[in-house]
Amino acid sequence: MMRNPQQTIGNLIEKSTQAFIAYIDGEGYPITKAMLKPRDRKDIKEFWFTTNTSSNKVKFFRENPKASIYFVDKRFFRGVSLIGTVEVLEDQESKRQIWLEGDTMYYPLGVDDPDYCVLKFTAIKGRYYSNFHSEDFTIE
Template sequence: MYQQYCQSCGMPLDEHNHGTNADGTPNEDYCIYCYKDGRFMQDMTMEQMIDHCAQFTDEINRQTGQHLTVEQAKEMMRRSFPLLRRWKHWGETDLMKKAERLLAECPTVTIASINAEGFPRPVPMAKGDTEGCNTVWLATGADSVKVADFRRNPKAGLCYDKGGSSVCLRGIVEIIDDDDTRRQKWQDWYINHFPGGPDDPNYTLIRFVGTEATIWIDHEFAHLTI
């Protein structure tokens, strides 16, 4: 028989412990300790729920025959809770926020174009402005190989990492060389590469926007569509 689990705390569900909907009928997804009369009983984050459930590690061990420590139980829940309905969207949102913070801490990224022979051409670059975890502005030369690659094929990959955490993105590049945007996105350190300043004819912007991400942060792994 298929075993159902509470989609908030992971408790096995049986005929006696289902939560209730607003009309008093049994709820098929949540236990009575998490959901009653059509609303959640606790206003908490996933990590707070894990801390709450970890208090019952001895009971979990008795029911399952395991010998988990509290920390082992928490680690097990950190792997399984993001798959539960209540936390699935929350987990993705939280992970993307962590990815955004990681990008802010990374001075460089690696961006990969596709060359004329169809091979990826990864290049490390200092980043310019960023938006969220998946949009990165880069300054480069109008005569560079990467610009030629992107004009021919705008598909790209971009990665950044620090301290064992990493984000790998797949997306599209736009080459932007209009004067207003070049002036708006100019950063003082660009002068080392473009002595003519914001009006230097060789100063060009690359805007990368990722639409798919592979994220590994704080022992959490996810493939996400952004």
């Protein structure tokens, strides 16, 4: 049993170089996509990602906000799946909050690019895997 889920899982997330996000498509099937690691996070409850407004993810999150994100530590063969919901944010404050120099590589019109938006994931529960054992936990 994890003594401190916030710390254990937080450390795993910090060491991850990527994340995987899952959404439900229009036919009810789960789709998983690799993402750049979150630009910002609040503990293990809230995560902010950049993405293209024109992506299928955004289209389907607007229809159904249920989602999961997954982080893996390949070296020690452990991972965490977080379950929650996604909000698609297009306001200037949210976009500027996580904008980084060099993002024009993906969004050539800059922070005001209409094809740039923020996904805010809010977790409600999770499942941690390590040492051939899985453990469910809630997030408050």
